Amino acid sequence: MSDPINANPTVLDVSELPKRQDTSTKNSASPHDKLVETILGLSLDSDSEADEASKDDDIDNDGELGNKLEYKYDDDDDEDEDIDSQEIFDLIATINDPEHPLTLAQLAVVNLSDITVTQGADKTKDLSEVLIKITPTITHCSLATLIGLGIRVRLERCLPPRFRIRILIKEGTHQSENQVNKQLNDKERVAAACENEQLLSVILQMLANC
Amino acid sequence: MNLIASIAAHKDKCWSVASHQSLPLxxxxxxxxxxxIYKLLAKQHFPQVAVLxxxxKRSIRSVAFQPPVNGLQTGEPVDLPVVANGSFDLNISVWGIDEPEELDELESDKLDDSDDSNVQAVKDILCSSNNEWMLMALIEGHENEVKAVAWNHTGQYLASCSRDKTVWIWETDPQTLDEFECVAVFNxxxxxxxxxxxxxxRNMLALSSYDDTIRVxxxxxxxxxxxxxxxLNGHTGTVWCSQFEPSQRSDTDKIRLVSCSDDLSVRIWSSSAAGSSSSAPATAATAERLPSSIKHTHDDQIWELETILPAVHQYSIYSVAWSPYSGRIVSSGADGKIVVYKQDSSDDRQWTIEQVKENGHGINEINCVTWSILDDGTTEVIVSAGDDGMVNIWNSS
Structure with missing residues (x-):
């Protein structure tokens, strides 16, 4: 295998990653606080899930690649209203980096503060928008497009169709910023890329822990 | 704009729709x-005629009917309908039907019929679902996905374009479709x-590109x-689509082209036709001083931006079409809006928004719009194709 493009990336500890504050535990007097925190921490540190997913990978490579991605967002209205930047972050934080055995959140490629969600007033006819700015680990990262594509595939298959997804490279973090931005937001190119089995299998591996 | 019908045509994204020039297909x-293939009946019924x-092996991105050359009079060789498909699998397929036997029978007992009813009878036979659509040719050559296909006015040339940055011109016999020989490549x-x-x-074609330009x-x-x-420089994003003004709409020798883009604009470009005496040929010196949107590279043709249509769209505009029937322009795209523009009767450059239909395919994106006419020969409709796999037919008048 060729040398990694960024051999020594900065890694965030999983416990430092942003997570939703559970409103029921906001009263700090609650004796369950510690326990809840531990449980939430464990669920983010998904070692056991990761192991199972990597076993699944062997099966995936033999075919039936599409099935694993068939997860659709729950149409439950109450949950639908909850789609905010934290929700989007949770959907994409656990995507594996194509190069390192780490997630995009751990590598700070995706950051909660770089996700903007604009909700339309009426869900039945107004469009909503998700804008995500990704920060490649190094400015000449040739995998930036692949990472962006992984995020797009993940969101397109999870979010209701009223969402328009815009994925951009964070300003000044990549030498081919405009080029990558254009590719990632070209519907036709993305559609064609997703029909490329080789590329799709790489993306599926990135999404194995989601 | 009223929805006449909504056809559940496909199980996945519908990328493209095209209407036949003389048949209600x-x-x-x-x-x-x-x-x-569907038939456009005026009684607002749209039966499926064929499945190709x-x-x-992959998405079919583009569909195009070969234009009719001879017409539909009995006694003449009748134009049979022909369709070309361009696919992400790099190939182009061409489909057609055998001459229906009913045409011969029609020939033998046409004595008392007026021409009009004869033409109607021919149309009915050619549009019948009894005809078997067959694969006439599979054309290979592109190195990447084919994005669009289109026939020239004589049905002799088929143009195809691709992510491989090239455009190929394939020549064929318009009647027999015998072979498709590549006679030119633009790269x-x-x-x-x-x-x-x-x-x-005329043999003039417009190529819209991801490089933000259009080449004619x-x-x-x-x-x-x-x-x-x-x-044609000016768009600041991918140019998704462009269309020439239908010639019967134009009473001058001016050629016009409408284009739409990722930059959310719809633009009209115009050229005085070659040989037109009204346009003074630009000298090399003046050509150099012209802004890049005005280039002078071919004989006496000077192309320039004529106007930018009033802005409506909020997301990428994927498709634009110029009506041969009413001269109106329709555009649509990722925001699901269908926008109809009308030219001012006194000023060529002045366009107003006639109608805006929000949510043409619910909250889904619209990939293609086109104008069509129902089999009564008078009802003009807009046809739209969406990510929901639906094909919607709209009464636009």
């Missing part, structure tokens, strides 16, 4: 790897060529070479 294409399948674009469309009365190519009658007549 509509063709569609989809990510589900099929292309379908098993020719492509001047820096990036994907997204769309190709022909002028309806021309082959003069009697010549073998294709020349780049102009490069």
């Amino acid at each position: 509509l063709a569609t294409s989809s990510t589900d790897k099929t292309s379908k 399948e098993d020719a492509h 001047d674009h820096d990036q994907d060529v997204k769309h190709v469309s022909w002028c309806d009365n 190519y021309v082959k003069e009658d009697g010549e073998d070479d294709w020349d780049c007549a102009t490069i």
